[in-house]
Amino acid sequence: MTFRTRFAPSPTGPLHLGHAYSALIAAQEARAHGGEFLLRIEDIDQSRSRTHWEDQIYDDLAWLGLSWPRPVMRQSERTKAYARAVAQLTDAGLTYPCICRRADIEAAAGAPQEGVPQFGPDGRIYPGTCRARVFPESQDHAIRLNMAKAVEGLTELSFVEKGALFAGAHRLDAARLVETIGDIILVRKGMAASYHLAVVVDDAEQGITQVTRGADLWEATQIHVLLQRLLGLSTPDYHHHDLIRDDAGKRLAKRDDARAIATYRADGATPEDVIEMVGLTP
Numbered sequence: 001m002t003f004r005t006r007f008a009p010s011p012t013g014p015l016h017l018g019h020a021y022s023a024l025i026a027a028q029e030a031r032a033h034g035g036e037f038l039l040r041i042e043d044i045d046q047s048r049s050r051t052h053w054e055d056q057i058y059d060d061l062a063w064l065g066l067s068w069p070r071p072v073m074r075q076s077e078r079t080k081a082y083a084r085a086v087a088q089l090t091d092a093g094l095t096y097p098c099i100c101r102r103a104d105i106e107a108a109a110g111a112p113q114e115g116v117p118q119f120g121p122d123g124r125i126y127p128g129t130c131r132a133r134v135f136p137e138s139q140d141h142a143i144r145l146n147m148a149k150a151v152e153g154l155t156e157l158s159f160v161e162k163g164a165l166f167a168g169a170h171r172l173d174a175a176r177l178v179e180t181i182g183d184i185i186l187v188r189k190g191m192a193a194s195y196h197l198a199v200v201v202d203d204a205e206q207g208i209t210q211v212t213r214g215a216d217l218w219e220a221t222q223i224h225v226l227l228q229r230l231l232g233l234s235t236p237d238y239h240h241h242d243l244i245r246d247d248a249g250k251r252l253a254k255r256d257d258a259r260a261i262a263t264y265r266a267d268g269a270t271p272e273d274v275i276e277m278v279g280l281t282p
Helices: 017-032 051-063 079-091 102-109 174-180 195-205 221-231 261-266 271-277
Strands: 004-007 036-041 095-098 142-145 158-161 168-171 185-187 210-214 237-241
Touching (some): 004 210, 017 237, 017 271, 079 142, 079 195, 158 221, 185 195, 195 221
Antiparallel strands (some): 095 142, 142 185, 158 168
C-alpha cells in the first residue's frame, strides 16, 4: 500500500509558521516512506473562504519547495459525497435534526456540575435538546449524530498514533464518547458538512494512510475513528505533531499576520530561513 499523507489548510487567512511546520513535516514523512504528499483545500465554509487566500496557499507552499499531485481536492466540490455519508448514517437511524442556536445550547447547559464534562473536542457538549423534537423538515436545521445510538454494540475501536507526543495504540471507550463528546454536528446550517464528517470522507477518498496534523486535533481523533467505523471506512494511522507557539506560549492563529509566511517573504527571508525558524532541517 502506498504511503499517503496530506496537508489540508482552509483558505480563510494567510498561512503562518505553524502551517509551514505542519506541511513540511507531512512532506518529510512522505519522502521518508517513499510515498505521496497531497494537498487538500478545506473550503467547506464558503462564507469565510476566499480565492485570494487559496492562491496564496499554493504560492507559499511552492515557495517552501513543496510539490503535490494536481488537481487538488477542494471540499466545496464534494457536497454529493458528504450528502451520501449523511444519508448512510440517517438510514441507520443515527442522526436527528437540530434547530438550536449557540445561545440556546448555552442556556440549556445550565450551571456546571462538579465532575461533569462541559466541553469536548466539538465544543460545548450538546445537552440533547432536539433529540426527541419533531418539527417541519423545511425548517432550517443542523444534523447531529446520536452518540448513544452510534456506539451501541461497537467494540475494538482503536487507532495507532505514530507521533512522539502520543505514540502507541489507543483504544476508544464507548461510554467516554457519550459523556465527554456527545451528539456532534454532522451538517451545520448553511453548510454541506461539518469538519469532522468532511475530513473523514475526504481522507478515505484520497487513500490517506497517515493523517499528519497538529496536537490541537488530538482529541478530535476519537470522533473521526468512530465515524470511519460507522461509514465502513478504514482507519489510517495518525501523527499529531507539536505546535508552533508565540513568545507567550499561545499557538499561532491565522489572524497573527506578523508570523504569516508571506510577511517573512516580503521581509526578505528565504525558504531555508523559514524552515530553520520552525526547527526543521532544510
